[in-house]
Amino acid sequence: WAESLCEGAVVLRRFASVSGAELLAGIERVTAQAPFRQMRTPGGHIMSVAMTCCGDWGWVTDARGYRYQHQDPVSGDPWPAMPEVFRTLAVEAATKAGYDDFEPDSCLINRYSPGARMGLHQDKNEDDFGQPIVSVSLGAPAIFQFGGLRRGDRPQRVPLEHGDVVVWGGPARLRYHGVLTLKVADHPLTGACRYNLTFRRAR
Numbered sequence: 001w002a003e004s005l006c007e008g009a010v011v012l013r014r015f016a017s018v019s020g021a022e023l024l025a026g027i028e029r030v031t032a033q034a035p036f037r038q039m040r041t042p043g044g045h046i047m048s049v050a051m052t053c054c055g056d057w058g059w060v061t062d063a064r065g066y067r068y069q070h071q072d073p074v075s076g077d078p079w080p081a082m083p084e085v086f087r088t089l090a091v092e093a094a095t096k097a098g099y100d101d102f103e104p105d106s107c108l109i110n111r112y113s114p115g116a117r118m119g120l121h122q123d124k125n126e127d128d129f130g131q132p133i134v135s136v137s138l139g140a141p142a143i144f145q146f147g148g149l150r151r152g153d154r155p156q157r158v159p160l161e162h163g164d165v166v167v168w169g170g171p172a173r174l175r176y177h178g179v180l181t182l183k184v185a186d187h188p189l190t191g192a193c194r195y196n197l198t199f200r201r202a203r
């Protein structure tokens, strides 16, 4: 039922495929209020991945740095509420992976168009690294890379498809990871796009 990528990382293949259409409807609802945008890194680069957020805390990056904040910097309004179908899926996946009291307060929604990629990085803007991260892939397939605790550690490649859910915790929580350049694809629900929902406990 669950495959282990490394100590602390559990893949639930196709776990979200039954709720795929509902999750995509949730993305539409969130983006009606908080549209996808390409953010700027502190180093001045524009990210190829378009992002938006929902829940109490949204992850943002700009010239001032990476951080979580309550408000969408584009509108100044609080981020949209996390759709119940999002929260339920994340909690169920975390429970299956052995995290019984995961309560996400943040969901980052990433949209990859063909050519978009995410370089190797660590997720370390959260307060408690004892809390896992739940990631849900929707639409076009991608190759995910995960390395070690040092940037120079050679990464492994893992293909992720529509509905695949990965729970990252314990010793995997601070591993370097990224996504290779998205190839052209045609998924019945999303066309050429890949969406990734990343659920976190920010505070």
Ligand code: MD3
Binding pocket: 108, 110, 118, 123, 133, 135, 146, 166, 168, 172, 173, 174, 175, 176, 177, 178, 179, 196, 198
């Ligand atoms: C491994 N997103 O938004 S999610 C990100 O597919 C991010 O959009 C990727 O990395 C995406 O920060 C990958 C999978 C993921 C998330 C957190 C991790 C993998 C992780 C934390 C530690 C190790």
Ligand code: FE
Binding pocket: 121, 122, 123, 177
């Ligand atoms: Fe990440």
